[in-house]
Amino acid sequence: MIQINIQNYSYKNKIPVIKNIFINLTEGKITSLIGKSGCGKSTLLRVLMGMEQGALGNIIFNQNDFSLDKWNGKQNLFSMVPQIPHLFPWKNILNNITLAISNEKMLREQKSKEDIALNALKIVQMEEHFKKYPDEISLGMAQRVSLARALVLDSQAILLDEPFASIDAQTRYHLQDWLAHKILETNKYAILVTHDVREALLLSNEIHILSGSPSEIKKTYLKNEFQDCNPVSLEKEMIQFIGS
Numbered sequence: 658m659i660q661i662n663i664q665n666y667s668y669k670n671k672i673p674v675i676k677n678i679f680i681n682l683t684e685g686k687i688t689s690l691i692g693k694s695g696c697g698k699s700t701l702l703r704v705l706m707g708m709e710q711g712a713l714g715n716i717i718f719n720q721n722d723f724s725l726d727k728w729n730g731k732q733n734l735f736s737m738v739p740q741i742p743h744l745f746p747w748k749n750i751l752n753n754i755t756l757a758i759s760n761e762k763m764l765r766e767q768k769s770k771e772d773i774a775l776n777a778l779k780i781v782q783m784e785e786h787f788k789k790y791p792d793e794i795s796l797g798m799a800q801r802v803s804l805a806r807a808l809v810l811d812s813q814a815i816l817l818d819e820p821f822a823s824i825d826a827q828t829r830y831h832l833q834d835w836l837a838h839k840i841l842e843t844n845k846y847a848i849l850v851t852h853d854v855r856e857a858l859l860l861s862n863e864i865h866i867l868s869g870s871p872s873e874i875k876k877t878y879l880k881n882e883f884q885d886c887n888p889v890s891l892e893k894e895m896i897q898f899i900g901s
C-alpha cells in the first residue's frame with residue numbers, strides 16, 4: 658500500500674489549493690480523483706511527482722516514511738501519463754522510450770535499452786509500430802506509448818491525468834478496459850484523474866471527490882459499496898458532491 662497524506666499545498670501566492678488529502682493506494686488497482694475544473698487535481702499529481710515543492714505532509718511506502726518537504730523531482734515512486742502525450746516528434750517510437758531508460762536499469766536487467774523498450778512496447782501492444790514517428794500514429798496509440806514510457810521508469814505508481822479526455826468514445830472504451838488490465842498485470846499502483854463519473858465507476862477500486870476552497874476530499878466511494886448500486890442515481894449523487 659502507498660499512503661499519501663498532503664496536509665496542504667499552496668502555490669507561491671500562498672493561497673492554499675488543496676488540504677487534508679488522505680489517500681491509500683492498493684497494488685494492481687486504480688484510485689480515481691474527481692472534481693471541478695480548477696479544484697487542484699493536477700496540482701495534487703504534480704506534488705506527488707515532486708514537480709511542486711513546499712507541500713506539508715508525507716508518503717509512506719514499504720515502511721519508509723517520506724516527508725514532502727524533502728520530496729522533489731528525483732523521486733522514483735511515481736511517474737505520470739499526461740492528458741496530451743509529450744513525445745519527441747523527431748524521435749521514433751522506440752527512441753522515445755529508450756530515452757527514458759537509465760543506465761542503472763540497463764545494467765541491472767543485463768539488456769540493451771532497445772530490448773527493454775521493445776518489451777514495454779509489447780506490453781502496450783505497440784511493438785510492431787516501433788519504427789514509426791509520433792505524427793504517424795493515432796492519439797490512442799500515442800497514449801499507449803506514453804504509458805510504455807511510464808512503465809520503463811520503474812516507478813511503483815502511475816499517475817494518469819485525464820488520459821482519455823481527447824480520445825473518441827469507441828477508442829476510449831477499449832483503452833479504459835485495457836488500462837485496468839495492464840495496471841493489474843504489472844502490479845502497479847495508479848491514480849486516475851477524470852471528469853467522467855462513469856469512467857471512474859467502471860475502472861476504480863476507490864473514488865475520491867474533491868471540492869471546496871481549498872479543495873479537500875469531500876466523499877470517498879469504495880468499490881464494494883458502489884458496485885451493486887444503480888449507476889444512474891450514484892452518478893447524480895456524485896455530481897452533487899462535485900458541485901458542493
Ligand SMILES: Nc1ncnc2c1ncn2[C@@H]1O[C@H](COP(=O)(O)OP(=O)(O)OP(=O)(O)O)[C@@H](O)[C@H]1O
Nearest residue numbers: 668669670674692693694695696697698699700701
Ligand atoms: N503554477 C501555478 N501558480 C499559481 N497557481 C496555479 C498554478 N497552477 C495552477 N494554479 C491554480 O491552482 C488551482 C488548481 O489548478 P489545477 O490545474 O490543479 O486544477 P485541476 O483540478 O487539475 O483543473 P482541470 O480539471 O481544469 O485540469 C487553480 O486555481 C489554478 O489557477
